[in-house]
Amino acid sequence: MSWFTKTVFSTSVGRKVIMALTGLFLCTFLAVHLAGNFQLLHQDGGEAFNLYTKFMTSNPLIKAISYVNFAFILAHVVWGAYITYKNKSARSVGYAVNNPGKTSSFSSRWMGVLGTMILIFLVIHLKDFKMAYLGITKDLPMVTYTLENDEKVIVKDMFSEVNLEFHEPIVVGIYVIGMIALGFHLFHGFQSAFQSLGLRHPKYTPIIKTVGFVFWGLIPFGFAIIPLIIFFR
Amino acid sequence: MSGHMNLTLKVWRQKDAKSTGKLENYEAKDISPDMSFLEMIDVVNESLIKKGVEPIAFDHDCREGICGACSMYINGEAHGPKRAITTCQLHMRSFHDGETITIEPWRANAFPVIKDLVVDRSAFDRIIQAGGYVSVNTGVTIDANSIPIEKEIADDAMDAAACIGCGACVAACKNASATLFLSAKVSQLALLPQGQAERQIRVEAMIDQMEEEGFGNCTNTEACSAVCPKEIGQHHIARMNREFFGAKLSSPKK
Numbered sequence: 015m016s017w018f019t020k021t022v023f024s025t026s027v028g029r030k031v032i033m034a035l036t037g038l039f040l041c042t043f044l045a046v047h048l049a050g051n052f053q054l055l056h057q058d059g060g061e062a063f064n065l066y067t068k069f070m071t072s073n074p075l076i077k078a079i080s081y082v083n084f085a086f087i088l089a090h091v092v093w094g095a096y097i098t099y100k101n102k103s104a105r106s107v108g109y110a111v112n113n114p115g116k117t118s119s120f121s122s123r124w125m126g127v128l129g130t131m132i133l134i135f136l137v138i139h140l141k142d143f144k145m146a147y148l149g150i151t152k153d154l155p156m157v158t159y160t161l162e163n164d165e166k167v168i169v170k171d172m173f174s175e176v177n178l179e180f181h182e183p184i185v186v187g188i189y190v191i192g193m194i195a196l197g198f199h200l201f202h203g204f205q206s207a208f209q210s211l212g213l214r215h216p217k218y219t220p221i222i223k224t225v226g227f228v229f230w231g232l233i234p235f236g237f238a239i240i241p242l243i244i245f246f247r
Numbered sequence: 248m249s250g251h252m253n254l255t256l257k258v259w260r261q262k263d264a265k266s267t268g269k270l271e272n273y274e275a276k277d278i279s280p281d282m283s284f285l286e287m288i289d290v291v292n293e294s295l296i297k298k299g300v301e302p303i304a305f306d307h308d309c310r311e312g313i314c315g316a317c318s319m320y321i322n323g324e325a326h327g328p329k330r331a332i333t334t335c336q337l338h339m340r341s342f343h344d345g346e347t348i349t350i351e352p353w354r355a356n357a358f359p360v361i362k363d364l365v366v367d368r369s370a371f372d373r374i375i376q377a378g379g380y381v382s383v384n385t386g387v388t389i390d391a392n393s394i395p396i397e398k399e400i401a402d403d404a405m406d407a408a409a410c411i412g413c414g415a416c417v418a419a420c421k422n423a424s425a426t427l428f429l430s431a432k433v434s435q436l437a438l439l440p441q442g443q444a445e446r447q448i449r450v451e452a453m454i455d456q457m458e459e460e461g462f463g464n465c466t467n468t469e470a471c472s473a474v475c476p477k478e479i480g481q482h483h484i485a486r487m488n489r490e491f492f493g494a495k496l497s498s499p500k501k
Contacts, residue, residue, distance in 0.1 A: 017500075017501060022497050024458060025454055025455070025458055025491075026289065026424070026426070026462075026463070026464035026465060027426075027454060027455070027465075027487075027488055027491045027492075028495070029464055030464060030465065030466075031492075034331075062296055084258075092431065097464050097466070099423070100463060100464055101422035101423070101424075101463040101466070103356070104355060104356055104357070104422055104423040104424070104462055104463030105354050105355050105356060105422075105423040105463070106356055107354055108354060109320060109323060109351055109354055110259075110270055110349060110351060111257075111322060111323040111349040111351070113322065113323030114323075114325045114419075114468075114470060115419060116328075116473075117419055117468075117469075117470040117473035117474055118421070118468035118469055118470040118473065119468070119469075120284070122466065122468035122469070123421055125466065125470060129292050145248065158300070163488075186469060193365070202468075205467075206466070206467040209467045209481065209484065209485055209488075210465075210467065210488065211488065211492075212485045212486065212487075212488035212489035212490075212492060213485065214481065214482050214485035215482075215485075220466060235263075
């Protein structure tokens, strides 16, 4: 093995770098995804959202990044599972009485379970929307919009599909629970990533904590509130 | 006697490394709140000896909080419910009359149980042997004042050097990771002028040894610092990570 593969496969510090870098990349993805989701709240019958969806699925740069994104999700899951397995095997006999709640946060101890919840959510989410958009599970109706320069564009009516789904109480429930799991996952994960990368200093750790709140608090809240708004609208 | 306590102990008993152990119940009668936790075990052991029962084996040495021998997982916490102390500095006033106290050995595959509450912590020695030292192969001792160092840096190095190698960090970590222990030594020597020469080979060799011993991966739960009797901070782990990346990217070793 080269020094690089040896570092990232067979040292604990190197393995955590993979988790940190893939995790932080996925955090930036969340921010972009949420910005797009806000198009759903336009009271325009879905025009802004449908045109945005068309752009996101046809722009070559965005498409390339989306493949990287899927690869990073996979890497984060596989590495996470491997690290969890290694960590479980470091203590075959556990404690009869254990009180970890007094010394560490809930989030930090349940990262694997929270991550699994997010993975299940992701599978449901991709099945609901990505597969529908790709025409695998559904045949979405087409809709025509006239742009400002009088150009006519015909796009798939993704908005009506999202609108339909977000009127199902079970779907809205799954989204809210998924985002709660995401919030707890990032409560530990975001700042932990910087620690794994060795970035901890009295000068900038407070900034990491503040930006962390955006990722574990505001972004999951934003994702969860959109289906709720649509449901109750 | 007034103020004295009667307690029930659930203690891990294991004949030797090969046997499977189990928790046994013992009564600790007439315990003074002023006793240390180890003195309480001494009293229980006296009574066990009188009854012809094998006394409870446990590690202890200095009994003044600086040697790190007294490894006990008490009521689900390394060194018991108090912070910044070892078991010998824990006093029975932290418990109440009638309480049941569960006492277990450190649990980690890298720390196999030898007998009862005694575990083999020589994995820590092997990690230190891998690079946790400074080689001075020649010459006389240089006058201390000829090596300038800032007070803040010397203080930080001293805080890291306070590690007594007790293993509470591993015991409390959900992953049985030795990262805090390792980082204390790496950080201490990385901060000091004397540690510079072997800085890169040290961190690489020590981390390799940690992997070999079978400790888990650090997931930054910070439980280690919370239970550390010397309150060694998380910034030492961050520094060790930086040291490791720097060494991996630029050390002379291929």
